[in-house]
Amino acid sequence: MTDIPKIVYDRLRVPPPKDAALAGTHPEMELLTAFMEQALWPSGRESILGHLVLCEECREIVALAMPAAEIFDGRLPAQEQLGQAPVREPVREEEEDQQVSIPIATKRNRWFGFARPNLGWAALAAGVAVVASMLVLHPLQQKQTMPPTSNQTVAANVPLATDSQSAAKSQQLSEDSNRQASPPKGSLPSRERHVQGAADTLVADNRYPREESLIARKPASPIEKAKPALQNDEMQATSASAAKAFKWKISAGVLERSFDSGRSWQIDLRADHPLLCYASHGQDIWVGGQAGTLLHSNDDGLTWAQVRASDDDSLSADVTRIDLRNTDVANGSDVVTEIVVSTGTGEVWNSIDGGNTWNRQ
Amino acid sequence: MPIENSSRSTQFDSQSSTLVALYERSCAALYGISSEQFAAIVDEIVRKNFPPNAHAAEKATFCASLHLEELAVARACAAGNERAWQDFISRYRQKLHRMALHITRDATHAGELADSLFADLYGVNLRDGVRTSKLLSYTGRGSLEGWLRTVMAQEFINRYRKQKNTVSLEEQTDEGAQFAAPVLNSADAPDQRLEAATDEALAELSSEDRFTLAAYYLDGRTLAEVARMLGLHESSVSRRLDRVATALRRRILAGLRARGMSHAQAGEALETDVRDLRLNLRSRLTQDSDAKTFPEGKDKARDARDCGNG
Numbered sequence: 129m130t131d132i133p134k135i136v137y138d139r140l141r142v143p144p145p146k147d148a149a150l151a152g153t154h155p156e157m158e159l160l161t162a163f164m165e166q167a168l169w170p171s172g173r174e175s176i177l178g179h180l181v182l183c184e185e186c187r188e189i190v191a192l193a194m195p196a197a198e199i200f201d202g203r204l205p206a207q208e209q210l211g212q213a214p215v216r217e218p219v220r221e222e223e224e225d226q227q228v229s230i231p232i233a234t235k236r237n238r239w240f241g242f243a244r245p246n247l248g249w250a251a252l253a254a255g256v257a258v259v260a261s262m263l264v265l266h267p268l269q270q271k272q273t274m275p276p277t278s279n280q281t282v283a284a285n286v287p288l289a290t291d292s293q294s295a296a297k298s299q300q301l302s303e304d305s306n307r308q309a310s311p312p313k314g315s316l317p318s319r320e321r322h323v324q325g326a327a328d329t330l331v332a333d334n335r336y337p338r339e340e341s342l343i344a345r346k347p348a349s350p351i352e353k354a355k356p357a358l359q360n361d362e363m364q365a366t367s368a369s370a371a372k373a374f375k376w377k378i379s380a381g382v383l384e385r386s387f388d389s390g391r392s393w394q395i396d397l398r399a400d401h402p403l404l405c406y407a408s409h410g411q412d413i414w415v416g417g418q419a420g421t422l423l424h425s426n427d428d429g430l431t432w433a434q435v436r437a438s439d440d441d442s443l444s445a446d447v448t449r450i451d452l453r454n455t456d457v458a459n460g461s462d463v464v465t466e467i468v469v470s471t472g473t474g475e476v477w478n479s480i481d482g483g484n485t486w487n488r489q
Numbered sequence: 490m491p492i493e494n495s496s497r498s499t500q501f502d503s504q505s506s507t508l509v510a511l512y513e514r515s516c517a518a519l520y521g522i523s524s525e526q527f528a529a530i531v532d533e534i535v536r537k538n539f540p541p542n543a544h545a546a547e548k549a550t551f552c553a554s555l556h557l558e559e560l561a562v563a564r565a566c567a568a569g570n571e572r573a574w575q576d577f578i579s580r581y582r583q584k585l586h587r588m589a590l591h592i593t594r595d596a597t598h599a600g601e602l603a604d605s606l607f608a609d610l611y612g613v614n615l616r617d618g619v620r621t622s623k624l625l626s627y628t629g630r631g632s633l634e635g636w637l638r639t640v641m642a643q644e645f646i647n648r649y650r651k652q653k654n655t656v657s658l659e660e661q662t663d664e665g666a667q668f669a670a671p672v673l674n675s676a677d678a679p680d681q682r683l684e685a686a687t688d689e690a691l692a693e694l695s696s697e698d699r700f701t702l703a704a705y706y707l708d709g710r711t712l713a714e715v716a717r718m719l720g721l722h723e724s725s726v727s728r729r730l731d732r733v734a735t736a737l738r739r740r741i742l743a744g745l746r747a748r749g750m751s752h753a754q755a756g757e758a759l760e761t762d763v764r765d766l767r768l769n770l771r772s773r774l775t776q777d778s779d780a781k782t783f784p785e786g787k788d789k790a791r792d793a794r795d796c797g798n799g
Contacts, residue, residue: 131734132702132706132734132737133687133737133738133741133759135683135684135687135741135759136687136690136691136702136737136741137706137707139684139687139688139691140691140699140702140703140706140707141707144688156626157626157636157639157640157643158626158627158628158630158631158636158639159630159631160631160639161630161631161632161635161636161638161639162630162631162635163631164631164635164639164718165631165632165635166720167554167630167631174696177696177697177699177700178696180696180700180703181696181699181700181703184707184708185646187700187703187704187708188642188646188708189639189642189643189646190639190642190718191704191708191710191714191718192592192642192645192646193592193635193638193639193641193642194638194714194717194718195591195635195638380558380559380580
């Protein structure tokens with residue numbers, strides 16, 4: 129590391145008189161937050177940086193308010209919101225490498241909405257170009273390489289491809305927000321699975337600490353992990369634990385998914401009632417929510433099925449915890465043999481046949 | 490959905506469908522916020538951020554990028570909506586404590602800090618007899634959780650400063666960090682030309698470069714911390730620091746020669762300084778680089794200056 133001359137140090141510390149006004153005008157806390165979350169437009173970011181250079185106190189606030197790597201909640205660096213990701217030098221560097229994997233990545237990204245890039249403007253443009261060329265030149269090939277799913281999903285996802293693509297091309301947030309607000313009835317966009325009706329917001333967060341303990345992770349700087357993890361995720365369906373960390377989370381009553389180890393998140397599943405908890409193992413994900421909501425996916429979140437624990441709606445309390453148990457560890461198997469669902473009212477339900485039948489304990 | 494007061498919210502007259510979509514997405518109805526009230530809130534925020542003649546599409550994009558749902562919760566809480574408070578508490582109460590612990594690194598103070606902030610948010614404080622909540626100042630530009638952390642960090646710094654008020658003032662004048670240039674012995678006073686050339690060179694850097702320098706060298710943050718603040722790789726930060734330091738040296742030398750120094754003189758003017766600073770950095774690097782509490786930071790700066798004078 130090159131040192132800086134002491135004179136530089138001195139002159140850095142003492143703002144020149146002409147900058148006194150800028151030094152004395154502290155930005156709103158919100159702007160500092162937006163700065164930290166990389167949510168400022170370039171001009172806004174410039175002016176915040178300009179102040180931060182001169183103001184030790186605000187730099188201190190930023191340093192203190194940065195989330196610790198361990199409780200990184202995936203808002204850094206790029207937001208999933210279009211129009212907000214400023215182009216930054218290192219993201220560009222990464223993207224050059226990642227372009228190699230994009231042709232494979234688009235297969236995944238199509239389902240979950242390439243319209244919500246987590247790679248920034250440059251990657252978006254590059255990715256759109258690649259996607260466009262792929263879809264235009266090899267439409268048949270695309271269909272054949274789709275993962276084996278039910279007919280319904282296959283049909284639904286083809287229109288989604290163009291949907292995402294056009295959304296990505298135009299990069300219009302209003303389009304995006306409309307999609308989110310009222311997903312097309314009848315189709316089953318995997319981007320955000322909307323199970324019957326509008327979603328309630330809220331009440332999920334006591335799951336947060338559980339999430340941390342459930343997932344064993346070694347938090348190396350999540351930013352560094354992003355690149356290799358992205359390739360892992362895209363290329364291998366069954367991810368290693370490195371990719372499992374920062375993959376799923378419950379936030380504000382919906383299930384969110386990250387494809388880049390927590391750098392950015394996309395909504396994956398909403399239901400009638402707020403979702404409260406989840407448990408995953410390999411490609412299996414179980415999600416529980418208020419009012420007995422129980423959903424299951426066995427293809428890593430691509431498709432979802434509602435799970436009815438009983439015919440008579442007797443599971444109607446809030447599902448607050450799901451445990452996946454392997455009672456067969458001794459034999460070296462890595463399969464979930466029991467699913468245990470707990471409710472806020474203290475009920476415990478379990479299934480030992482993969483969720484087909486349930487018993488209340 | 491017709492909006493009666495749309496004449497006031499001129500931003501969305503022609504795009505009321507946008508507003509409807511935003512309103513739906515925010516789920517504000519859940520918290521007893523009508524679409525008119527919501528429109529007024531959004532309107533106020535847009536006004537704060539855009540000149541009146543700004544392009545409508547730009548404003549629409551901006552609005553859609555806001556954390557609408559969190560904005561709705563925050564404003565509903567500020568208005569005293571019970572449902573909103575239930576949600577806020579279940580989502581953030583525990584987090585507040587965790588944040589406080591992270592910031593204060595001290596369990597007892599963490600509790601105080603979290604509770605005090607919560608009281609502020611709840612609107613325990615009266616202003617002109619009116620209960621007012623800090624949540625009113627949240628406008629959805631960053632995440633609510635991030636905002637809470639930032640506000641809490643600010644609160645922590647203010648509190649700490651208040652406690653050490655007299656000492657910190659003395660420290661400040663001592664170091665001259667804020668009020669005057671540091672007092673140096675005449676023998677150590679840098680050449681005016683050196684100062685001028687350095688100021689020139691610094692002014693040519695981008696804000697981000699200067700911020701990186703300040704965070705790393707002045708505040709003593711680690712590469713990882715600086716990287717997180719800027720949303721970069723550690724390695725990028727490291728490369729940038731190298732690049733900037735090299736460029737600075739080059740430009741200062743050029744500036745000095747332009748001011749009449751010979752190549753040798755210019756080199757010497759810089760070389761001596763570098764040796765001094767290396768000493769400082771080494772001592773700083775061996776310390777805990779968590780420059781959190783104020784005395785630590787001030788001590789480092791003071792040490793640096795003392796070493797320079799010594």
